[in-house]
Amino acid sequence: MTTEQRRLSPGDPAPGFTLPDSEGNEVSLADFRGRSVVVYFYPAAGTPGCTKQACDFRDNLAELEGAGYQVLGVSPDKPEKLATFVQTEQLTFPLLSDPDKTVLTEWGAFGEKKNYGRVVQGVIRSTFVVDPEGNIAKALYNVRATGHVAKLLRDLDIAG
DSSP: OOOOOOOOOOTBBBOOOOEEBBBBBBEEEGGGTTSSSEEOOOOOOOHHHHHHHHHHHHHHHEEEEEEEEEEEEEEEEHHHHHHHHHHHHHHHHHHEOTOOHHHHTTTEEEEEEEEEEEEEEEEEEEEEEEEEEBEEEEEEESOSSHHHHHHHHHTTTTOO
8 A cells, every 4th residue: 555645845834843963952943934944855874875965065055054045954864873974074054863754754755766666665865945934945856966956056046
């Protein structure tokens, strides 16, 4: 039995969350009300694609923040693993831990996906832009790890 996978669309209210970051501090989406937020979901800290994506966000953080965007990364990894990832890659934005995949599921970023031709359950690499009022401005599912941040900057009209 497959369940209908929930997908968010522009205009939908962003599902709220409070998750621990790599240092165990609670971070809530509501903390950023009044600002634009880029929330991205990735499968696993330290894997090649996720490292490339996280480093792209790190390397473009000044442009994103300069345009008023806060970046939050979310994965099923435990805070301890995230702490190692942050330290190893010198990441300068919060990575949040969702080990029971509740938030991933609410945002449509966990479910059936194709992996080397097989259908598996897993994290769907996704990026969302949440507007200052807390609504979804952009919902991008099945994004590529490489080149995605550059495309996002173009989509948001931020000079890279």
